[in-house]
Amino acid sequence: APAAAPAASNVPAGHQVKAPMVGTFYRAASPDAEAFASEGKKVKKGETLCIIEAMKLMNEIEAEYDGVVEEILVENATPVEYGQPLFVIRPL
Amino acid sequence: MIHKVLIANRGEIAVRIIRACKELGIETVAVYSEADRDAMHTRLADHAICIGPAQSDQSYRSIPALMSAAEVGDVDAIHPGYGFLAENPDFAEIVIESGYTWIGPSPESMRIMGDKVAAKNKMRSAGVPLVPGSDGAIKDIEEAKRIARAAGFPVIVKAAAGGGGRGMKVVHSEPALSGAVMMAQSEAATAFGDDTVYIEKFLEEPRHIEVQVLGDKHGNVVHLFERECSMQRKHQKVLEEAPSPFLDPETRERICMAGVAAAKAVDYVGAGTIEFLMNPDKSFYFIEMNTRIQVEHPVTEMITGIDLIEWQIRVAQGEPLEFTQQDLKMKGHAIECRINAEHPFKFTPSPGKVELFHAPGGRNVRVDSAVYTGYSIPPYYDSMIAKVITHARTRERCIRTMQRAIDELAVMGVTTNRELHQRLLANPGFQSGNFNIHFLERWLKQMQL
Numbered sequence: 001a002p003a004a005a006p007a008a009s010n011v012p013a014g015h016q017v018k019a020p021m022v023g024t025f026y027r028a029a030s031p032d033a034e035a036f037a038s039e040g041k042k043v044k045k046g047e048t049l050c051i052i053e054a055m056k057l058m059n060e061i062e063a064e065y066d067g068v069v070e071e072i073l074v075e076n077a078t079p080v081e082y083g084q085p086l087f088v089i090r091p092l
Numbered sequence: 093m094i095h096k097v098l099i100a101n102r103g104e105i106a107v108r109i110i111r112a113c114k115e116l117g118i119e120t121v122a123v124y125s126e127a128d129r130d131a132m133h134t135r136l137a138d139h140a141i142c143i144g145p146a147q148s149d150q151s152y153r154s155i156p157a158l159m160s161a162a163e164v165g166d167v168d169a170i171h172p173g174y175g176f177l178a179e180n181p182d183f184a185e186i187v188i189e190s191g192y193t194w195i196g197p198s199p200e201s202m203r204i205m206g207d208k209v210a211a212k213n214k215m216r217s218a219g220v221p222l223v224p225g226s227d228g229a230i231k232d233i234e235e236a237k238r239i240a241r242a243a244g245f246p247v248i249v250k251a252a253a254g255g256g257g258r259g260m261k262v263v264h265s266e267p268a269l270s271g272a273v274m275m276a277q278s279e280a281a282t283a284f285g286d287d288t289v290y291i292e293k294f295l296e297e298p299r300h301i302e303v304q305v306l307g308d309k310h311g312n313v314v315h316l317f318e319r320e321c322s323m324q325r326k327h328q329k330v331l332e333e334a335p336s337p338f339l340d341p342e343t344r345e346r347i348c349m350a351g352v353a354a355a356k357a358v359d360y361v362g363a364g365t366i367e368f369l370m371n372p373d374k375s376f377y378f379i380e381m382n383t384r385i386q387v388e389h390p391v392t393e394m395i396t397g398i399d400l401i402e403w404q405i406r407v408a409q410g411e412p413l414e415f416t417q418q419d420l421k422m423k424g425h426a427i428e429c430r431i432n433a434e435h436p437f438k439f440t441p442s443p444g445k446v447e448l449f450h451a452p453g454g455r456n457v458r459v460d461s462a463v464y465t466g467y468s469i470p471p472y473y474d475s476m477i478a479k480v481i482t483h484a485r486t487r488e489r490c491i492r493t494m495q496r497a498i499d500e501l502a503v504m505g506v507t508t509n510r511e512l513h514q515r516l517l518a519n520p521g522f523q524s525g526n527f528n529i530h531f532l533e534r535w536l537k538q539m540q541l
Contacts, residue, residue, distance in 0.1 A: 022143045023160045054160035055190075079164035081142035082157065083126055 017087040019080040023054035027076045037069045066092045094169045094409045098162045101173030104462045106133035109171050112401035121165035125151035127470040132462040146472045152176045169193035178384040195408040197383050201358035205381040215378045218357035220350050223377040225292035233270045243293040249273055251280035252288040262294050297528045298369035301336050303351030304392045307360040308407045314417045315348040316396050322529045332388035333427045334395050337525030343374045363404050394426035394483035425487040427494050429513045431478040433469050436512035443471040447505030452497035456483045
């Protein structure tokens with residue numbers, strides 16, 4: 001059966017940031033707010049990259065290393081599975 | 093009306109539930125851990141969502157992960173299967189409070205039956221026979237003597253905080269009683285931090301006989317007869333059958349109606365099983381109720397023609413039962429053999445890749461399994477890989493059909509307990525129908541000599 005959301009294609013595994021939980025992916029804190037991480041942005045370890053909403057709770061997903069956001073793999077407000085690649089972030 | 097169900101489980105029971113949903117025209121959402129990426133249930137469901145890593149606590153037993161998947165999957169209802177969170181009343185409550193239909197009994201009835209003391213009290217007031225003994229903790233030796241005399245020796249002294257066979261002492265006569273109580277108390281204090289003990293009559297050669305019940309949301313409760321589950325090793329069932337070869341019609345009526353009384357006492361909704369221990373003299377006692385569908389439900393389905401999973405779903409959406417007790421009849425005899433990925437006599441688990449899986453077929457054979465050729469059995473979950481079920485007009489013929497089916501079954505690449513079943517089915521003690529819960533372990537022990 002098809003998965004609930006599409007899988008990422010041809011991304012180097014080491015630079016992938018994967019969803020640590022199943023839920024709905026949001027790029028910003030609210031519909032009008034600016035996205036946490038856009039392409040080309042430099043991020044620091046601990047900085048919020050996105051939100052995954054699960055059971056009405058907003059969970060902030062943080063960067064595990066300093067890097068540059070190269071690709072955003074998921075559309076805003078779409079469901080994501082556990083382990084699904086969300087970003088490609090090249091380490092600095 | 094339920095249109096979409098999330099199956100909060102894996103393996104053969106997830107496949108079973110998905111099949112029932114398909115036949116009812118209900119959409120299915122499977123959940124899986126990373127270890128189950130290639131599992132059959134993810135392939136058969138309409139949608140599949142990865143919810144966590146291999147560890148059950150972070151996947152199949154994770155309430156946040158399951159509820160999030162329910163949200164993402166936009167389902168109407170959740171079926172918990174058996175094991176995992178199936179008998180967790182907190183999970184049932186969260187499912188209901190979140191606006192989904194829980195395919196199971198009320199959290200209240202789950203709580204009562206999940207608490208040994210509360211369950212016994214309910215059963216006592218419903219007139220369901222209980223093992224004679226103390227109602228609660230033993231206060232002193234005089235009380236212990238009174239209770240033991242009333243129940244009749246031998247008795248067993250049990251730790252209230254114990255379980256799994258620990259902290260239990262069997263006492264055959266009164267002179268040994270006070271010493272046994274003191275030893276049990278001190279062992280309980282050491283092992284469980286609580287020296288509370290109680291006394292029950294010790295049943296020496298009991299049979300495990302359980303009654304299948306089904307209740308709807310309109311107060312109707314029926315029984316679907318009994319199952320004989322005495323073939324156990326370390327409290328794990330190996331082979332089950334329906335009906336029990338031990339019961340006469342009068343005893344069957346008594347025990348099945350006791351099951352109905354037990355279910356009615358907690359306003360039970362859905363499929364449930366009441367477990368009893370029965371003595372050679374046909375007296376029986378309630379031990380516990382399982383507020384979920386059971387592994388061995390197929391043998392009941394074979395002899396009654398009722399699809400229990402279908403009725404769990406239909407009852408959950410408010411439908412009344414379509415049949416009365418009078419409509420339900422037993423036909424023939426059914427046996428189920430649990431095929432486990434383990435050494436047949438050493439019981440060491442054998443996970444790994446199934447190079448070939450060939451299921452038996454033909455008349456009167458049913459196989460419930462989630463295994464296929466090329467599938468890798470993960471080491472994180474239980475070892476049962478298939479259930480082979482046969483149904484025939486007589487018990488004798490049913491055994492022969494099962495023997496033929498087990499011979500046909502081929503599982504290459506992992507070790508299974510196929511040979512255990514072959515020997516057990518050929519055993520005269522099993523074939524005679526004269527056995528109790530000690531039979532299998534005694535027979536296995538004898539084989540090791």
